[in-house]
Amino acid sequence: MKVSIVGATGYTGEELLRILAGHPQAEIIHITSESRTGAAIAGIYPHLNSFYQHTLDSLQDLDKIAAASDAVFIGLPHGHAMAAGKILAEAGVKVIDLGADYRFRDSKVYEQWYKVPHVHADAGAVYGLTELYREQVKAAAIVGNPGCYTTASILALAPLVKRGLIELNSVIIDAKSGVSGAGRGLSLNSHFTEMFENLKAYNVGGHRHTPEIEQALTDFAGQPLTISFTPHLIPMARGILSTCYASLKAGVTPEAVDEAFQALYGGEYFVRLLGRGAYPATKQTRGSNFCDLGWHIDERTGRVIVLSAIDNLVKGAAGQAVQNFNVMFGLDERTGLLQAPLYP
Amino acid sequence: MKVSIVGATGYTGEELLRILAGHPQAEIIHITSESRTGAAIAGIYPHLNSFYQHTLDSLQDLDKIAAASDAVFIGLPHGHAMAAGKILAEAGVKVIDLGADYRFRDSKVYEQWYKVPHVHADAGAVYGLTELYREQVKAAAIVGNPGCYTTASILALAPLVKRGLIELNSVIIDAKSGVSGAGRGLSLNSHFTEMFENLKAYNVGGHRHTPEIEQALTDFAGQPLTISFTPHLIPMARGILSTCYASLKAGVTPEAVDEAFQALYGGEYFVRLLGRGAYPATKQTRGSNFCDLGWHIDERTGRVIVLSAIDNLVKGAAGQAVQNFNVMFGLDERTGLLQAPLYP
Amino acid sequence: MKVSIVGATGYTGEELLRILAGHPQAEIIHITSESRTGAAIAGIYPHLNSFYQHTLDSLQDLDKIAAASDAVFIGLPHGHAMAAGKILAEAGVKVIDLGADYRFRDSKVYEQWYKVPHVHADAGAVYGLTELYREQVKAAAIVGNPGCYTTASILALAPLVKRGLIELNSVIIDAKSGVSGAGRGLSLNSHFTEMFENLKAYNVGGHRHTPEIEQALTDFAGQPLTISFTPHLIPMARGILSTCYASLKAGVTPEAVDEAFQALYGGEYFVRLLGRGAYPATKQTRGSNFCDLGWHIDERTGRVIVLSAIDNLVKGAAGQAVQNFNVMFGLDERTGLLQAPLYP
Amino acid sequence: MKVSIVGATGYTGEELLRILAGHPQAEIIHITSESRTGAAIAGIYPHLNSFYQHTLDSLQDLDKIAAASDAVFIGLPHGHAMAAGKILAEAGVKVIDLGADYRFRDSKVYEQWYKVPHVHADAGAVYGLTELYREQVKAAAIVGNPGCYTTASILALAPLVKRGLIELNSVIIDAKSGVSGAGRGLSLNSHFTEMFENLKAYNVGGHRHTPEIEQALTDFAGQPLTISFTPHLIPMARGILSTCYASLKAGVTPEAVDEAFQALYGGEYFVRLLGRGAYPATKQTRGSNFCDLGWHIDERTGRVIVLSAIDNLVKGAAGQAVQNFNVMFGLDERTGLLQAPLYP
Structure with a gap:
């Protein structure tokens, strides 16, 4: 090709x-x-x-x-x-x-x-979150490759939304990104001395990945929803961790949550289900196209917390683009993407 | 002394x-x-x-x-x-x-x-979050100095809880801490090579600072409440940023939120109100006893998001301990704590 | 295999x-x-x-x-x-x-x-610095894979020693390594909070890589030599930069230095000659088996300074081991080692 | 004032x-x-x-x-x-x-x-390396405050040069600096994503601090000398470690070296003599006006290696400026500079 x-x-x-x-x-x-x-x-x-x-x-x-x-x-x-x-x-x-x-x-x-x-x-154009829109991507002439925060966040929440396990308007996404997400353009926010041993939020309530997440979750919910999304800058180069909060509907069991993840991602190569109680770490995905998921039930508050880790430049950008390219041309989806993560 | x-x-x-x-x-x-x-x-x-x-x-x-x-x-x-x-x-x-x-x-x-x-x-014993329990500290023989996450989180939410501006059981605290919070004891989680360019959550729903935050917020609410609290490890030595989410009660205006912060902290030296729309950064408090606060109204979702930054070893531990010591002995509360933050 | x-x-x-x-x-x-x-x-x-x-x-x-x-x-x-x-x-x-x-x-x-x-x-046993001992490695039953500092330092100096361009006993190697070089065993020196935003030397004059470097350089010099070697810990996980100083013999021209590097490494895949005046950066080798070399002539002092960058875990350890494995079994030396460096 | x-x-x-x-x-x-x-x-x-x-x-x-x-x-x-x-x-x-x-x-x-x-x-104008030019500073109308690399390097070598313990033209200084040394102006070299987990030399043989070091060492040697100076960028915000190499003159004992440091700095507050065999770490000076010195005798090669750590923005810039200000106005030299280093 x-x-x-x-x-x-x-x-x-x-x-x-x-x-x-x-x-x-x-x-x-x-x-x-x-x-x-x-x-x-x-x-x-x-x-x-x-x-x-x-x-x-x-x-x-x-x-x-x-x-x-x-x-x-x-x-x-x-x-x-x-x-x-x-x-x-x-x-x-x-x-x-x-x-x-x-x-x-x-x-x-x-x-x-x-x-x-x-x-x-x-x-x-087709929205290229491969695992969730694969059939459309196969037939697409133009793919809009998803944003980095959105990939991590949508993969985290889609199983719960699809199965109807959560209160739709209870979704809060607190996302943390390495500084490479801000690009190669020079700015004081990406100046080494300013961001080293530093941590801050930005664009609260107004980040442009918000409507993108809402569009996808609406697709799976079958009805519109509104989310809160807060991005943060973390003093590291690569990696996103998305911490997603939602209220479980009454009566939803932990097993039903587990099952929702298994059903949607059990056969996926690039989504690794670490399981209930697990803690994905961004470094365990560094340089690779994996999205690692772990989830927790907070019984005191009736909430589910999903943790989603990716490399923002790979699964959050170029890796998923190549994955889409593979799908569009009928290649094995994993071609060129089989590198193990660079840890430590 | x-x-x-x-x-x-x-x-x-x-x-x-x-x-x-x-x-x-x-x-x-x-x-x-x-x-x-x-x-x-x-x-x-x-x-x-x-x-x-x-x-x-x-x-x-x-x-x-x-x-x-x-x-x-x-x-x-x-x-x-x-x-x-x-x-x-x-x-x-x-x-x-x-x-x-x-x-x-x-x-x-x-x-x-x-x-x-x-x-x-x-x-x-008296709970030593100085700004909020100063009168009790003055008279105390024993002070229980607050935890690091709790100091940042309670200072962020007390004004809203006290004025009754938020739905009590909607509180979610997503907190991020530098690795010094894990102490000087050796563990793989604090091993340089493991945590460098890495990021993860831990103890979701089970961290011991949870009941401490609930105790204080209950004091100000006048009724019990339950919160979700998620701590994260950030690849830096010092600093905590606490991102606090809550649903505003119907009809609460942005100005009412501003006023709540002014009323409680307008005269405080160590709480710096950066204002509505501001982004506190941990490094701007490094080495100092300040807690910097900024807050945001997300009108799309009706939530308020409060950002609270401290140095976990100072205002989150030793600095506040000295502040309490000063109060207990009738000294100027700021004695020995007037250093400007070490930035950058 | x-x-x-x-x-x-x-x-x-x-x-x-x-x-x-x-x-x-x-x-x-x-x-x-x-x-x-x-x-x-x-x-x-x-x-x-x-x-x-x-x-x-x-x-x-x-x-x-x-x-x-x-x-x-x-x-x-x-x-x-x-x-x-x-x-x-x-x-x-x-x-x-x-x-x-x-x-x-x-x-x-x-x-x-x-x-x-x-x-x-x-x-x-055969010393497995592949580029310099390839013929012996081919026939070896046991290979002693070189240390990380030694790989970077020997590759930097071998061309000059081999051609007789430098005063043998003038060699000083000032080497800097990421903390992964200290291994996965827990110690205060590798504790995140201690090494973050920190920098220090260790084992001055006594590091065990010293005799290894001397053995190899003696091979190429045809006579024994003694070097000064100083390792430093750098607050990053991966990467070694070796800064090597030596006095040029009288009359040695810059071109003669260039030629020495070309002659020895012109055909090597894993040694990238960035050239005279160039500044190798460890991150440009991260995750790869490359050794990047740049060199400088300080005319004021008559010294040559060679800069050598590798990923200590790859060319400095596991990558070179696989390279040796390939050579021992008659495979293309690059098999399994063709990944581009993970930058940034 | x-x-x-x-x-x-x-x-x-x-x-x-x-x-x-x-x-x-x-x-x-x-x-x-x-x-x-x-x-x-x-x-x-x-x-x-x-x-x-x-x-x-x-x-x-x-x-x-x-x-x-x-x-x-x-x-x-x-x-x-x-x-x-x-x-x-x-x-x-x-x-x-x-x-x-x-x-x-x-x-x-x-x-x-x-x-x-x-x-x-x-x-x-008077050169403001306070410990070494204090009498001139007292009387000065204009002080040229020294550079960061130069402060660390001159303090490290002055005792040896002054006592005539080393071969003057054998001096090699390998210096490492945090990125704040490059200033607040934006450039790709100070871009967070580029310098994080990265390490490189720059300006080999041509850095402008070279003549400044030579001027001061010439003062103490009583005759001109030429040095090799190599600066490096380290992925941290603050701190300089200067590793200084020199050949000892024949017959110089370790005790004579110790004595040279004691004689020059025994009464100095801001120069801390950690002693022979010690390893200064930049973080132990962070935020303070101290210069920490350790030295090593490499008996195999007859060299002395001096390690010198400072905070480049304090003793390497603003701190020493205030120290000079105090001296010029007859104040206690330490006024305003008594903060303990911010460790960890």
Whole structure:
């Protein structure tokens, strides 16, 4: 399969390059960057030295890129991805967008949270949370790859929502992310000296992953719901832990909760059920495409607490993108994604 | 004032020594450690070199210590503190215990969570969350100094509970702590290589700070309540951020929330009100006795989210102990605690 | 190839398991641990969940293990490895020892630095710094896999020593290692709270990797030399940077230095020559078997400074062990070792 | 004493504010920042909330500032400091410059390394390494406060050079610094995700602290010498460890080395002699003005290795500046600097 990456100099693009370097059925044709056009990959990312001899192309040549590629991964900022996606889709190339532009079925929700008009609302894009939308992804021409927080949070809550075990409007998600989630762009919030031995919340009640989680959970609930979502910055580079709280409906037993997780994920390779009472740790997923789940029943308060750990750059971004790519092209879903986590 | 420290080789004891080194009215008489009796302080804690010439005494000499001291800080494990506390109190020495033995008014609650019979239940101990129990502390002979998570969490929620602004049983506390909270005892959970770039929850629904928070909030609510409390380990040495969720009662305005914080803490030196919409960061309190508070109204869900940051070893342990000591002896509460936070 | 691992619960054993999980020609037969015999791998190392279904065997069954294995990796403490190695070698099994027992040609040097009598001095073991001793490794029955500091340091200096470009007794190696180098055993030095935002040297002038470096450099110099070696602990989990200083002989040009590196490593896959003036960074090798080299000429002082970065658990331990295994069995040396570094 | 700070929004300015907040004899009059003129200190540095009510002034008002101040600390970039220093000095204000402009007696050396013409070469500035130049500092009108690496390195080597115990041209300094040393300006090198679990050297052979170290050591040697200096970035916020190597002259005994340290620093409060065989750790100086020294004799190679640990922002910058201020005004040198290190 001939594959290109459009917008490759952020962390998700870089991570795609790392993963695809070990993918036996993907040949990288073009890699673009507007800020570094003409530079050699190995000059920007010395760790990829000896894996890539490419120099960076420009978006200007999108037609050429489309003609040469079976699939294109898009790593552009939101608002820009849909412009490129439109051209690529019309050229018959399969598209996996790692940003937000193709994640929402209702473009009004997108426009409300992202403050940009949607220019490709009729794309027929599919939401690429692979385990939960696999059949749609198989047939998709364009996949909107989920956000990092959303992947961890939706996987944690979908079993409970689907089985109707929790009070829908009781959901609170307290999520913690390593600083790579803030990207490679410089800012005081990602300045080493500021974030080292530091910890804080941000965007309380207003983070853009909120409507994405609500869209998916609504799908499984069969009715709309509203959640509280609070993201936090943690002084580490990679990893997300999502701590999800919900009130159990009266009479729901711990075994019914266990069963809901087994039923939905028992056959999944990338979702590892550590079980009731278990404590997933982000480092046990580092560098891998796994989502580790553990859950707890707090009998004093009637709540269930689900803990969900991923590597934000892999299952939360580039890894899931490759998983979707595999599904779209009929490959074994795990191709190129079988690395064991890098622990410790 | 002549002061001794019983059980000084854990992190809270060490932190007491650091703070008291700068306290103009406390003269350190005895410092004990059963595991290191006879050793020089500067040998165990080289950073305190040039501050202390003491060698470590033993608990065996508790009578002698009592006779020589106006006040004793206890840094012993729970279960052991009350045995020492009893002897000291009977000798007329003022006691500030940094562990759990004197935190509960109902010794049955203590015995249920700590699995030890209480041997000093009639101590008349006072719960030492200074800002909220100052009048009792003034008159106390024994103070049970609060836990780290509890200090951050109770300060965050007391204003809302006291004014009746929230649904009592909707409280969820998602707390994050640096690894020093796990103490100086060796364990795989505090092994550098395991916790570096790692993040996990522990003791979901069962952490012993839960009943302590409930006791205090019940005081201010005037009726019992039950909370969900989830602690997390964060890859940093110092700092706690407590993210507290509660449902606002119908009709409560943002301004009413602001006012509740102002009313309770407007005149407090060590509680800094960053305001509505603000994001306290643990590093901005590092090494200091401050508790920084920010709060947010999530109008979509009708919840209030309070963020509370402290240094777990200072306001969450040794700093508040010194604050209580000052109050008990009629000194300016801030004596020895005026250091600015160590940032960055 | 049937492969077993004897002593697998330290970090090097764990890392072997991680790497061999992706090795297409190694089938893991037995894995032993005396402290955890009978336990499931996935219980001890949850990150390896879904890769290994083995339970841990005991050294007691070494004969059985020998009979079932083509090769055995030994991860036992020094002194214990040679006892097992002897039995395995006599049973005709190929042995790769990750400890120090088989690293020294002169068992007296071993005994002097390690304070244990050598019980298998006639083993005919080969020193497994693959790039420099490849021909011997090919034919070896027992390989003594090099230490982490030594791998980084010898690779840095061998080109200069071999070409006679430096004053032999001017060599100073200032090496910095992540805390995983201190192993999984608990100690105050590896306690998170102690080592976080901390930095110190240890074992100045007395570290056991010193004679190992001297043995190899003596091989290439053709005459004995003595070096200064200073290791440091750095607050990170993985990675070694070795900063190597030497005085250039009179008249040696920068180009001659460049050429020495090219001549020795120009065809090597795992040694990446970043070039003169370059700054290798440990993170650019993380999780990979690469050694990145950069070098500098300080014309003011007539010194050459070589910078060498590796992942101490991979090229410094388990990765090089697998590389040696590949060489011993005639496989492509890179088999199972083609993962790109995990950056950032 | 009325004190102003010119250029206060970098880390050294911020650290000055932290320290001076606890200085009983310094009243802060003006604080300037060109980039944030008009802003409140507490808005930029929330951790200083409740310590300063000042808003930031501008350099435009330097005359007014001079008129209102007994002393001014300058935290401006090199090249800019001397312009301000000239005006202030001519107005009779005592000046402590934390940058490089006043560190060199020979302005040609300055111009060669800093590539700017010196406009105040006749300032009669004194080099402010307090322990070694105290008498000159007492009488100084302008002090050039030393760099961070230089403070650690000169204090480590001065005793040996002064006593003539080492071969002058054998000195190699391998220094390691936390990332705060790179300042508050944004750059990829200080981006959290890039530097976390990472380690690298920079500016080998060309760092601007090199001539500063050479100037001071030449003073004590009585003859010129040339050193090798290699700085490294360590993934932590604060702290410098300088590992200094030198060849002992023939016949120098370990006791002579010990004596050299005792003779020079035996009466110094801020230099703590941990002794021969000791390992200073940066964290044991964190937040304090101490420099901890340990030294080792490597008998195999005839070298002495001195280890020197400081907090780069305190003894390496703002702390030593306050120490100089105290000396210049005849105060107890330790005023405002008596805080115990923040450990752990």
